[in-house]
Amino acid sequence: MLESLEKIKNESINDIQSAQSTADCDQLKSFFLGKKSPLAAVLKDIPSLPVEQRSVVGKRANEIKQELSAYIQEKKQTLHTQQLEHSLSHDSTDTSLPPFKIRNGAFHPITSITRDICDIFSRLGYSVKQGPNVESDFYNFEALNIPEHHPARAMHDTFYLKNKQVLRTHTSPVQIREMLSKKPPVKIIAPGKVYRCDADVSHSPVFHQIEGLCVDKGLTFSDLKGTLEFFLHELLGPEKNIRFRSSYFPFTEPSVEIDVEFKSKNKSSWMEIMGAGMVQRKVFKHVNYNADDFTGFAFGLGIERIAMIKYQIDDIRLFYENDSRFIQQF
Ligand code: FA5
Secondary structure (H helix, E strand, O other): OHHHHHHHHHHHHHHHHOOOOHHHHHHHHHHHHOOOOHHHHHHHHHHHOOHHHHHHHHHHHHHHHHHHHHHHHHHHHHHHHHHHHHHHHHOOOOOOOOOOOOOOOOOOHHHHHHHHHHHHHHHOOOEEOOOOOEEEHHHHOHHHOOOOOOHHHHHOOOOEOOOOEEEOOOOOHHHHHHHHHOOOOEEEEEEEEEEOOOOEOOEOOEEEEEEEEEEEOOOOHHHHHHHHHHHHHHHHOOOOOEEEEEEEEOOEEEEEEEEEEEEEOOEEEEEEEEEEEEEOHHHHHHOOOOOOOOEEEEEEEEHHHHHHHHHOOOOHHHHHOOOHHHHOOO
């Protein structure tokens, strides 16, 4: 038995000597010292030896194990030093090259404006809610008083999915979700992406809106006007001219659209930024609110349009090109 132990040792040392890399050493270590190694097989057989041989063979087997382990470690260290010396003398680095410039990150203007808007409404007591981007026909249209075949569906260039589902065309479905889940009073804003089959310099197929809904006893159109005037002057500055135009939405009555003075390069005009109005009684019916006890106002604004006004950008597509030189300006 002692002879075969010495044979294992000599063969192992021969193999270790011919290892070419540190990875070879790792492989040899598990081969010679692992659970399935020839040495382990000897150790396993010790109980079957005559009693007087057991301690001699066991002692020698453990000594060989330690010797091989130290030998592999030494070989690995030698190879590691050789590899390092080789790469230092062969791989060259030009230390005279200028360092890479690390560019600072910046929030996308849509993100910072969304945060500013949420901040202003939080100060007015609104809480922030979210809804799914894939909506059912019920939440996106039906409950907002836009039944099938209603001409107002044509106002939304909708991406239809299977099973009467759509990519939401506005954030207004969050109004319905909130009212169905809670009794009045309600005071929420809901930022998020919306989708329409529409594209030019001021329209994008994916854009961002923020919905607002306030329901309570005795709210009037003056509350709507006061809230939105306060909000827009906080966001864009007190000197900014805004105007309310009467409009139509099936889910509000009366309805308005709000335009903000828009100066780009050397021309000045108006840009429509949001729709708003007093919540339609039929919408309250869908969510089981008593329209004789409660009134409410709602609004939905386009965040890109606000960013265009605030930063005097005249092409909405610039927001989505992910050019870091554009984003770093804000
Ligand atoms: C609506 O989406 C209504 N849900 C808003 C509303 C909510 C009215 C609550 C009443 C009560 P409208 O389709 O007009 O309305 O869109 C609202 C705003 O989103 C627009 O004023 C505009 O600022 C922005 N917007 C609309 N379409 C696009 C588009 N394709 N790209 C970028 N912004 C858009």
